Amino acid sequence: MTTVALQDLAVLECGTRLSVGMCGKLLSDLGARVTKVEPIDGDPARRIGPFPGDVPHQEQSGLFAYLNQGKRGITLDLETAAGRSALRRLAPSYDIVIAGGSYDELERWGLLYDSLGDVKPGLICTAITPFGLTGPRRAFADSEIVVTAQSGIGYYVPGPVPSLSMPPVIPGTHLTAFCAGVQSATATMVAVTGRSEGRGRQVDVSEQETFLDSLRMYLSTYAYEGVVHPRGAAEQAVAIRGQTGQCRDGYISNVPGPQSTDQAWLALVDAMDNPEWATDVQMFDLEYRRAHAPEIIARINDWTMSLTKDEVARRLQLRHQTSLPVNEIDDLLRDEQLEARGYFTSMVQPGLEHARIPLSPIRFDGASITSGALRAPLLGEHNAEVLSEAGFSAEERLWFERSEVM
Amino acid sequence: MTLPLEGIRVLDLTWWIAGPLATTQMAMMGADVIRLESRARPDSMRLTTPFANGEPGVNRSGRWNSHNFSKRSAALNLTKPEAQALARRLVAQSDVVLENFAAGVLDRLGLDWETLKAANPKITLCSVSVVGRDGPRSSYIGFGPGAIAYSGLGAVTGHRGGTPGTIPPFLADYTTAWHVALSVLAALHERKRTGVGRRIELSMVEAQASQLPEAFIDASMNGRVAKPKGNDHLSVAPHGYYPCAGDDRWIAISAENDRQWNGLCSVLDGPERRLSGDARFADGLARFEHRDELDEVIAGVTCAFADADLEARLQAAGVPAGIAMTPADLYVDEHLKAREAFISPAHPEVGPYPMAGLAWKLSDAPPVIKPSPLLGQDNAYVYGQLLGLSEAEIAALEASGIVA
Secondary structure: OOOOOOOOOEEEEEEOOHHHHHHHHHHHHOOOEEEEEEOOOOOHHHHOOOOHHHOOOOOOOHHHHHHOOOOEEEEOOOOOHHHHHHHHHHHHHOOEEEEEOOHHHHHHOOOOHHHHHHHOOOOEEEEEEOOOOOOOOOOOOOOHHHHHHHOOOHHHOOOOOOOOOOOOOOOOOOHHHHHHHHHHHHHHHHHHHOOEOOEOEEEEEEHHHHHHHHHHHHHHHHHHHOOOOOOOOHHHHHHHHOEEEEEOOEEEEEEOOOOOOHHHHHHHHHHOOOOHHHHOHHHHOHHHHHHOHHHHHHHHHHHHHOOOHHHHHHHHHHOOOOOEEEOOHHHHHOOHHHHHOOOEEEOOOOOOOOOEEEOOOOEEOOEEOOOOOOOOOOOOOOHHHHHHHOOOOHHHHHHHHHOOOO | OOOOOOOOEEEEOOOOOOOHHHHHHHHHOOOEEEEEEOOOOOOHHHHOOOEHHHOOOOOOEHHHHOOOOOOEEEEOOOOOHHHHHHHHHHHOOOOEEEEOOOOOHHHHOOOOHHHHHHHOOOOEEEEEEOOOOOOOOOOOOOOHHHHHHHHOOHHHOOOOOOOOOOOOOOHHHHHHHHHHHHHHHHHHHHHHHHOOOOEEEEEHHHHHHOOOHHHHHHHHHHOOOOOOOOOOOOOOOOEEEEEOOOOOOEEEEEOOOHHHHHHHHHHHOOOOOOOOOOHHHOOHHHHHHOHHHHHHHHHHHHOOOOHHHHHHHHHHOOOOEEEOOOHHHHHOOHHHHHOOOEEOOEEOOOEEOOEEOOOEEEOOOOOOOOOOOOOOOOHHHHHHHHOOOOHHHHHHHHHOOOOO
C-alpha cells in the first residue's frame, strides 16, 4: 500500500544534512507532498553512493535514491539574494519548511521562523542543526563523528571492548543523522497537530540531543548511583545478559549462560537436548555453575558451534528465551521472517534496479505504508513545475533556468 | 497556553522503552497518557537497577523513572475479565492504545483490534514487537540488544576485523519509540479527515534496519557485504577518536578539507611540523591513503592535551572536534544546561533526580514536566472522573484485585 495519511501537507525541504533528508523521507513515506531544494551542484548524498559497479553518477547514488523516493526536486542557490527571495516566494505554497544546516547557514539562508514566519500564517519551520538554535555550542564546527561524540553515545560504541586502549568507533551508518531525522518528523507532526489559525512555530531539533535521548539508561546509572557505566564491561555484560555465542555460521546473542537464572538455565539445558554433563544435579545450583563458569561456557560453545545461529535461536525461542541471531547484512537479505513480511523491495531508480532496500518499517493495517514504487528526483527535475505553481511568470522562470541561481 | 497535543488521550500498556518513551514525548506535549499497569505483574523495568538509595521498590527505579515521566498511572490487572471490561470502557474515551505484549496476548486479554474498534471506531492501536506480528518468527521475543544484533547494525559497527558491535544495547528500543510517536501522530492527523483510526504495527528489527540503506544496497547491487570498519570514513582523514590526557578520555576529530587540515596543523604541529612537514599528509588524498599512520601521529600528540583545552583550541581553529562525553560530562555541560536538556522533577517517593527531558523544542510550547507516576496513583481520576465510578466502587475493585 501507499498511505495518504499526510496528503494534505506540503513540505519544503532545504539544506544538505542527511538528517533533513531522513525527516523529509519519513513525511513523504506517510503521504506528505515533499519538494526538496538542492544546491545547484546537488545534494551531497548524490556523491556518497553506493553506485552500481562503483561508478559514481549523480543520478545513481543509492543513499540519495533511498532518502528521496517520492519527493520532487528543485535546485536553488541559497547563497544568492535571488535564491533566497525565490525561496520566500515558494514558501507560502507549503505548510512546513524543514531546514537542515549549521545555525549560521540557516540564519544566512533565511530559513528560521523569525525571518520566514511572516510569509504565511501558521507556517511551521523545523530547523535541524548539529547543536540546536541556542546555547554556547550552536556555532561549533561539526561533523557526524563530533556530534556522535558529544551526544554521549559515541563513547559507548561499539560496545564492551577488551581493552580501554582501543578508541570508541563511529556507528557503521549515519545514526546521528537518521535518529535526528525521525525525531524531527515527530516534532514537526506535534507542531502540525497543534497548529492554530494564524500561529506558526519554530521547531528546534539538535542532533546532539536527539541522540542523547537514547542514553537514558546510562544517564540514570550516573544520576542514581554516581557511577559512569563502564565501556570496558564485557564480562559484566555476559553475566547480566547471557553471552554472545559462536555458532557454525556466526554469532548468537543472549544465550543463557552459567550465571543466568535457574529458569533460563533449564531452558538452555532442554534446548541442548539435555546432555548428560548439563543434567548432573550439581548443575542446578547457581553457585556451583558460577564457580565452574569457564568450563560450562566452553561446553555451551561446543553446542552452539555445532549448529547454525538461526537453529540455536529457534531452539531457545521455543523455550521463551530472548536469543536472536547476530546477522550479517546478507543474512537479512535472505531472512525468512523479513521475506515473509515483504520488508525488502527492489529500487525503481534507473540503474539501481538490482538494489534491495527496506520499505518503511511503519505498517498500517497489516502492510508497510510504502510500496517502493516511487523514484527520487533527477537534479533540478521539477524546477519549472515548482516555480510555475508558485506563480512565477514565464519570464521569471526563464531567468532562473538561465541564471546560475537554479 | 494550549499545548499541541492537548485533548489526545493515550492508553499505554507497554513495557520498557519502545512504547513508554513514545508516550512520554506525547505527554510532555500535552497528551493525557495513562499507563495501565498491574502490581501483580508490573513493567519489569520498574524492578531494575539503579534504585534510589539502593533500596528496591516499584517506584524507585531510576531507569523506569527516567522513561515514564509526565504521565498518569492507573492500576489494572488485565488477567481478570472485569479489568478487561474496564479497559474497554476506557478505550471508548481514548484516541490511542499502545501495546508491546508477546504475540497473542492482546487477543487473550479481550483487547484485540476488532474489539477495540467496536468499543471506539476512532481508536488507533499501535503494536510493537521484536520481529513483527506475522511471519514464521512472529512468536519470537527479545529486547533491544537482540534487535540490534538481528538488524545488522552490529555487523557493520566495530573495530576493523573485530567482532560485531553491541552499540549502547538498547538503541533499537529508542529508534522504535521515535517511529511509534511519529506513526501515531500521522494516524491521528489522518483521522481528522477520515474519522477512523489505524492499526499500526512496528518491529524493532525493521525500524533499526531501515537505517542501514547503504549496506543493503551495496550487498544486493554490488555483492559487497559491509563489515566493521573502525573509524574509517569514505573519503575523510583524519577521522576518528584520539586519546587525551587522563584515564580513558577521547576527543573526536575530523578534517575534511584543507582549511580544516591547516587549522588542525596550527594546533598540533609543534616546532617539528609533525603533520604539515610530512609528505605522507601533503594533501587530502595522501592523508586518506596514509590514514593509519596519520592517526598514529595525531594520537601521539593529542595524548598530552587535556580534552577540554584541546577541544577549545581546535574549535577556535575551525576544526570539527568534540570530547567523547560520558554521562558525568553531559550533566555538567554548559551548552546542555543552557538548553535545559536535563530536568529534575521532584518525585514524591524518591525526590529529584536529573534526567534527559524532551529532545526537541517547539516555540510557545514549554513541555509539561511531572515526575513519573507511582503505580496506581491516578486510580481516582481514571476510574472516578473518567468512568464515573464512586469511591466505594473503586475501593471494592481494589479490594478484589481488579484495580490492583
